[in-house]
Amino acid sequence: VKISDLRTPAFLIDLKKFQRNCRRMIEKARKLKVRLRPHVKTHKTIEGGRLQLGRELDGITVSTLAEARHFSEAGFEDILYAFPLTPDKLPEALHLTRRCREFHVLIDHTEAADHVERFARRHEETISCYLKVDSGYRRAGVDPRSESAVQLAGRLADSRWVRLAGILTHAGQAYSSHTAAEAAAAAEQERRVMAEFGERLRDCGIEVVVSVGSTPTACQVESLSGVDEMRPGNYVFFDKFQVDIGNCKTEDCAATVLTRVAGVYPDRSEIIVDAGALALSKDPGATHVQEAPPVFGSVAGRPEMRVAGLSQEHGLIRCEKNTRVDRIRIGDLLEILPNHSCLTAALFPAYAVRQEDRIVDRWIPVRGW
Ligand SMILES: Cc1ncc(COP(=O)(O)O)c(C=O)c1O
Numbered sequence: 001v002k003i004s005d006l007r008t009p010a011f012l013i014d015l016k017k018f019q020r021n022c023r024r025m026i027e028k029a030r031k032l033k034v035r036l037r038p039h040v041k042t043h044k045t046i047e048g049g050r051l052q053l054g055r056e057l058d059g060i061t062v063s064t065l066a067e068a069r070h071f072s073e074a075g076f077e078d079i080l081y082a083f084p085l086t087p088d089k090l091p092e093a094l095h096l097t098r099r100c101r102e103f104h105v106l107i108d109h110t111e112a113a114d115h116v117e118r119f120a121r122r123h124e125e126t127i128s129c130y131l132k133v134d135s136g137y138r139r140a141g142v143d144p145r146s147e148s149a150v151q152l153a154g155r156l157a158d159s160r161w162v163r164l165a166g167i168l169t170h171a172g173q174a175y176s177s178h179t180a181a182e183a184a185a186a187a188e189q190e191r192r193v194m195a196e197f198g199e200r201l202r203d204c205g206i207e208v209v210v211s212v213g214s215t216p217t218a219c220q221v222e223s224l225s226g227v228d229e230m231r232p233g234n235y236v237f238f239d240k241f242q243v244d245i246g247n248c249k250t251e252d253c254a255a256t257v258l259t260r261v262a263g264v265y266p267d268r269s270e271i272i273v274d275a276g277a278l279a280l281s282k283d284p285g286a287t288h289v290q291e292a293p294p295v296f297g298s299v300a301g302r303p304e305m306r307v308a309g310l311s312q313e314h315g316l317i318r319c320e321k322n323t324r325v326d327r328i329r330i331g332d333l334l335e336i337l338p339n340h341s342c343l344t345a346a347l348f349p350a351y352a353v354r355q356e357d358r359i360v361d362r363w364i365p366v367r368g369w
Helices: 015-032 046-053 065-073 087-099 110-122 147-158 172-176 180-203 215-220 240-244 341-345
Strands: 010-014 060-062 078-084 102-107 127-132 162-168 209-212 255-265 270-273 297-299 305-310 315-319 333-338 351-355 358-363
Touching: 010 015, 015 046, 015 215, 015 351, 046 060, 046 065, 046 358, 060 065, 065 078, 065 087, 078 087, 078 127, 087 102, 087 110, 087 127, 102 110, 102 162, 110 127, 110 147, 110 162, 127 147, 147 162, 147 180, 162 180, 172 180, 172 215, 180 209, 180 215, 240 333, 255 341, 333 341
Parallel strands: 010 351, 060 078, 078 102, 102 127, 127 162, 162 209
Antiparallel strands: 010 255, 255 270, 255 333, 270 315, 297 305, 297 333, 305 315, 351 358
């Protein structure tokens, strides 16, 4: 099958770039002397997970129990479910605990610890957890400078029914950076906060794995002393957001949305394509570095075009004034580089995997929760 035979909109993965991004991160982790526990939420496919790990089927990070189930059924034996656990998910967490060699849940509150402990005691099974730490993102996690954080860690470590396997953070604040140097500073903050908290716990006799991870920090970090593992995910695809904050080049981006021109409006220098919000997502991207008004994607090889608006199925592409829009034909193919590849990928039931202009594979992601 050739790319031009595909029904649009279609999610395209450039296999060589995906493989290269995976190899580079494996190499980076080796250089930093940390374990790579890649996040698979970006693509949610077994094929992608295997490439992220390289030769060995080692530990992975997931964002939903649906991913955990899917990867465990495919033979992945060490799974970290890195979203704060809610009580409704305990039965499945227990099932995965029994099924996998290692399965870890995430906790950042004493009430969540109560739920896990009560459930584990009732079922006479030890449930392994990571303690979520806020290293500056202010989304989830305990404050590592607080006394209550050490108390919660101590309680989890002492519990007969819970095992405290690690402490974990995600430096999402790195996405607010403007340059690679700013992301490197965020990475150093993430490392220092976690290494210090790990040290405080060690002083209390609590030994844990120290886990950090985001794509900007993993790409820009130079040292991870005091850290044991990192969990980037987006790097497999990258996207316009990562290009805009200076974290990668456009040529590194491995995921695009193939779309066809459905309407041509030369009088206003605009065209309509068949990739709307349900094919691209409506993530505004790196608005802090983007030109205003927001752009929802760029068009590969067409710097004079940008995705200026989205409704459910319509993508509005605005062209620079001197563009010969009258030469654009209905049915012409364009490739859009999305703002946020994780959200874009999640909208597609299947991915078309390309090498040059040929489709060589089809990957089916797992969906739902
Ligand atoms: C807990 C956790 N770990 C790791 C990641 C991976 O970060 P990135 O998407 O920047 O690669 C995320 C992303 O949201 C996350 O929430």
